[in-house]
Structures are given as structure tokens and as C-alpha cells.
Amino acid sequence: MxxxxxxxxxxxxxxxxxxxxxxxxxxxxxxxxxxxxxxxxxxxxxxxxxxxxxxxxxxxxxxxxxxxxxxxxxTEAPVTNSGTKSGGSGSGTTKNTVPPVKTGANKAGNTASATSTKTVTCTGSNTKVTVTKVSRPINHLLLTVTNAGSQLCNAYYAPKLRFDDAQAVFPILDDSQPQAVVTLEPGESAYAAIGLTGEPGSGPAPRKAAHLQVNFAGKSNVGSTGTPAELTLPANTYWDDNGFVTYWQTEMADALQY
Known part of the structure; x- marks a missing residue:
């Protein structure tokens, strides 16, 4: 145990x-x-x-x-773009904001324009001149000069007229002088009135004429300049030494008021 x-x-x-x-x-x-x-x-x-x-x-x-x-x-955006938003990579169409350069053709065009605006003196060689009889005033003729050239022309003072073989220039009415020289563009016209006779019985008897020579004054108004215009007068045209011719006017009515 x-x-x-x-x-x-x-x-x-x-x-x-x-x-x-x-x-x-x-x-x-x-x-x-x-x-x-x-x-x-x-x-x-x-x-x-x-x-x-x-x-x-x-x-x-x-x-x-x-x-x-x-x-x-x-940094690149202002250089490549004209204020237009482009893609994130800067790619896309770039607008050119530089003004186009004038070409020689444009310069030539400007020269031609300047030449066409050059002003010359109106003469018989660059104008067309006509003479017509008017009913009012009586014993008056109307002289019309039209710029037939390609440049501006100045119609200085008054036309210097000779009837047939007259020795003296027809009298000019000084009271009709305009305030400025009449300048005509191509195709434009100016006017002068011819008073053929004075008061009846105030001078020699009127003489019949068939031909009229129109001479042009220059800027100095000494003598005449350029080629004269030779015109045939309306039938039964009579004139005397007491008649007159007005200065060139831009309006027909201004010429015929004398």
C-alpha cells in the first residue's frame, strides 16, 4: 500500500x-x-x-x-495665337494678325491715281467747244466748253474771241468774274455768254460774221495759251464793238444772266 x-x-x-x-x-x-x-x-x-x-x-x-x-x-500663346484659345498642346491653326504688306501693284495704282488728278489748263486741244444761239436774252450766243481729256483742267478767266478776221479781241465783261477759277473734271462743262451787240444806235452798224475763233487764257492771263478752237457761227450772226463775253461760269444760268 x-x-x-x-x-x-x-x-x-x-x-x-x-x-x-x-x-x-x-x-x-x-x-x-x-x-x-x-x-x-x-x-x-x-x-x-x-x-x-x-x-x-x-x-x-x-x-x-x-x-x-x-x-x-x-508664354507661347500670345506669339502663336491672336487672342483665340488653342489646344492644350498649343497646336491648331494660327491666325496671322500682321497687316498685309502693300505690293508694287498698289503703289503703281496710287501713282496712276495721282497722275489722273493732275490739273492742266483748258485749251482747244483737250476740250470740246460749241456755240449756240439762245432765245433769251436776245442777241446772245452761248459758248460751252467741255473737258474732253483725262485730267482736270482749269478754265481761266474768260474766252478771248475773234470774229472772222477782226484785229481786236472781243470785249470782256469784268462784272461777270466768278469768285474762283472754274475747274472741270473729265466730261464736265463750263459756260460763257456772248452779248453780240450793244444798245441800238450807240456805235457802228453791226457786222455779219460766219466764223469764231476761241482762244484760252493761261494762269497769268497774259495773251492766250494752247491751241484755239475754231467754230462756225449760227446763220445770220451780227456783232458790233459794244458787245461782250462773260467769264467762264460753272452754271449756264449764271452765264446767261448778263
């Missing part, structure tokens, strides 16, 4: 020692694993920090690149 108890006690003690040994090993193993886990934790944290720092690095470099692109585009 006693031996059985001792054996049982020994077995129980052995089992207890075995259990304590297993507990100690388990504690040491847990402590070791815990230590290992604790040692590994900083590594994991380091990796996490690196993973976190890498996106931060990318996030920093990426805005720099995006910022540079708009600056380049903002």
Missing part, C-alpha cells in the same frame, strides 16, 4: 514537473516569438514609411511638372 502511494506520488510529481517544464518552454517560446514580432515591427513600420514617402515624393514631383506646362503654354 505504502509503495503504491509512493509510486503514485512520484508519478504525480513527475507529471507536475513535466507540466511546469512545458509551461516554461511555452513562455520562453512566446517571449521569443513576441521578441521577434517586436523586432520585426520596426521593419514593418520602416517599410510603411518608405511606402508612404514614395507617394509623397511622386506627389511633389508631379505638381512641378504640371506647373511647368501651363507656364510654357502661357
Amino acid at each position: 505504502r509503495s503504491n502511494r509512493i509510486r503514485t506520488t512520484v508519478v504525480a510529481a513527475t507529471a507536475l514537473l513535466a507540466a511546469l517544464s512545458l509551461t516554461a518552454c511555452s513562455g520562453e517560446s512566446g517571449s521569443s516569438e513576441s521578441s521577434k514580432a517586436g523586432a520585426a515591427a520596426p521593419v514593418a513600420n520602416t517599410i510603411d514609411k518608405q511606402a508612404t514617402s514614395q507617394p509623397e515624393s511622386h506627389a511633389t514631383s508631379q505638381p512641378q511638372s504640371q506647373t511647368a506646362a501651363p507656364e510654357t503654354g502661357a
Whole structure:
């Protein structure tokens, strides 16, 4: 009996020692694993920090690149565009806002225009002159000069008339002088009235004439200039020394009022 108890006690003690040994090993193993886990934790944290720092690095470099692109585009836009928005890459049709350069043809055209506006003196060679009989006033003729050239011409003062082979120039009515020189564009006309006779009985008897020579005054009004116009007078035209001719007028009515 006693031996059985001792054996049982020994077995129980052995089992207890075995259990304590297993507990100690388990504690040491847990402590070791815990230590290992604790040692590994900083590594994991380091990796996490690196993973976190890498996106931060990318996030920093990426805005720099995006910022540079708009600056380049903002610099080039005024050069390539005329205030019109272009694509993000700056491509697209570029409008040229530089005014066109005048060509030689334009310059030639301007020269031709300046030449065509040059003013010359009206003479028999660049005008067409006609003489007609009018009913009012009586004993009057109407002289019409028309610019037949391609340039402006000035009809200076009054026409200087000679009937047939008369030696003296027909009298000019000074009261009819206009305020300015009459300038005719191509195709325009000026007018002068011819009073054939004076008051009846105030001078020699009227003379019949068939031909009229029209001379033109120059700017200085000394003598005549250019080629005269030679006209055939209406039938039964009579004149005397008391008659007159007016200055050139721009309107027919202004000429015939004298």
C-alpha cells in the first residue's frame, strides 16, 4: 500500500514537473516569438514609411511638372495665337494678325491715281467747244466748253474771241468774274455768254460774221495759251464793238444772266 502511494506520488510529481517544464518552454517560446514580432515591427513600420514617402515624393514631383506646362503654354500663346484659345498642346491653326504688306501693284495704282488728278489748263486741244444761239436774252450766243481729256483742267478767266478776221479781241465783261477759277473734271462743262451787240444806235452798224475763233487764257492771263478752237457761227450772226463775253461760269444760268 505504502509503495503504491509512493509510486503514485512520484508519478504525480513527475507529471507536475513535466507540466511546469512545458509551461516554461511555452513562455520562453512566446517571449521569443513576441521578441521577434517586436523586432520585426520596426521593419514593418520602416517599410510603411518608405511606402508612404514614395507617394509623397511622386506627389511633389508631379505638381512641378504640371506647373511647368501651363507656364510654357502661357508664354507661347500670345506669339502663336491672336487672342483665340488653342489646344492644350498649343497646336491648331494660327491666325496671322500682321497687316498685309502693300505690293508694287498698289503703289503703281496710287501713282496712276495721282497722275489722273493732275490739273492742266483748258485749251482747244483737250476740250470740246460749241456755240449756240439762245432765245433769251436776245442777241446772245452761248459758248460751252467741255473737258474732253483725262485730267482736270482749269478754265481761266474768260474766252478771248475773234470774229472772222477782226484785229481786236472781243470785249470782256469784268462784272461777270466768278469768285474762283472754274475747274472741270473729265466730261464736265463750263459756260460763257456772248452779248453780240450793244444798245441800238450807240456805235457802228453791226457786222455779219460766219466764223469764231476761241482762244484760252493761261494762269497769268497774259495773251492766250494752247491751241484755239475754231467754230462756225449760227446763220445770220451780227456783232458790233459794244458787245461782250462773260467769264467762264460753272452754271449756264449764271452765264446767261448778263
